[in-house]
Amino acid sequence: MTSRDLTATPYRTRRRIPVGSVLTYLSLIAASMVVLLPLAVVLLTSLKTAEEVGEGGALSLPGNWLNLDNYVTAFNDGKMLVAFGNTAFILVFSIGGTVIIGSMTAYAVDRFDFRGKKLVMAGFLIATLVPSVTTQVATFQVINGFGLIDTRWAPILLYMGTDIVSVYIFLQFIRGIPVSLDEAARLDGANAFTIYRKIIFPLLKPAIATVVIIKGITTYNDFYIPFLYLHSEDLGTISTALFRFKGPFGAHWEAISAGAILVILPTLVIFLLLQRWIYNGFSQGATK
Numbered sequence: 001m002t003s004r005d006l007t008a009t010p011y012r013t014r015r016r017i018p019v020g021s022v023l024t025y026l027s028l029i030a031a032s033m034v035v036l037l038p039l040a041v042v043l044l045t046s047l048k049t050a051e052e053v054g055e056g057g058a059l060s061l062p063g064n065w066l067n068l069d070n071y072v073t074a075f076n077d078g079k080m081l082v083a084f085g086n087t088a089f090i091l092v093f094s095i096g097g098t099v100i101i102g103s104m105t106a107y108a109v110d111r112f113d114f115r116g117k118k119l120v121m122a123g124f125l126i127a128t129l130v131p132s133v134t135t136q137v138a139t140f141q142v143i144n145g146f147g148l149i150d151t152r153w154a155p156i157l158l159y160m161g162t163d164i165v166s167v168y169i170f171l172q173f174i175r176g177i178p179v180s181l182d183e184a185a186r187l188d189g190a191n192a193f194t195i196y197r198k199i200i201f202p203l204l205k206p207a208i209a210t211v212v213i214i215k216g217i218t219t220y221n222d223f224y225i226p227f228l229y230l231h232s233e234d235l236g237t238i239s240t241a242l243f244r245f246k247g248p249f250g251a252h253w254e255a256i257s258a259g260a261i262l263v264i265l266p267t268l269v270i271f272l273l274l275q276r277w278i279y280n281g282f283s284q285g286a287t288k
Contacts, residue, residue, distance in 0.1 A: 070258035083241035106170035
């Protein structure tokens with residue numbers, strides 16, 4: 001081989017894939033399988049007939065991919081329409097109250113100096129560390145004393161008054177708003193509430209979006225509080241309606257799976273459409 005041939009043929013080196021990257025991708029694939037495999041089983045089961053569920057395996061394919069009979073049964077017999085209405089009512093008032101109370105609390109803690117300020121912050125921290133199960137007996141007695149048992153206002157008040165996370169999210173954003181804006185507004189004659197309403201609150205849109213999404217998903221998926229305080233079947237939320245629907249259809253896994261898909265679908269769609277707000281809200285709040 002001549003020197004010309006050596007120069008004409010480029011020397012190629014094999015690129016080595018870092019071991020860390022391989023392990024990272026393998027762990028992500030394994031985590032995805034753990035999350036998606038149960039959902040795939042539920043989805044496939046919801047499209048099968050009772051005979052296909054009894055004869056086939058968990059991952060066997062349905063004979064008709066457009067079989068929606070199980071969804072009709074779950075929606076009608078499970079009273080999903082009433083449950084969606086009750087859930088929407090609770091969501092609107094719970095999220096609205098959480099946004100107003102959380103933003104006002106964060107504004108007062110950050111902008112005002114008062115006695116016991118550190119004590120208040122310590123109380124918020126302690127509240128996050130105390131298991132909620134240990135206070136359920138006292139909470140139930142308080143709600144019962146107000147006569148709110150078996151009313152939709154019981155879960156609304158509990159959701160509004162127990163969200164410490166939203167206070168910290170708003171607090172992180174408010175700390176990034178310059179105090180000079182408050183001072184300029186005070187020179188123009190604005191009081192504290194006007195500053196909050198016209199200056200602080202409009203600048204909290206990313207934090208509000210984050211709180212609305214997180215609080216909405218948490219409230220939508222909650223089962224314990226609606227099951228404990230809403231005894232009437234007509235007041236059931238989407239989670240308790242699915243639980244009650246399981247009773248008469250305990251052996252019909254195809255109908256139960258269809259009901260589970262109906263419950264999962266709204267949160268899945270909302271999360272996929274608004275996931276960037278969640279990530280952006282947390283990242284912006286962490287850097288302020």
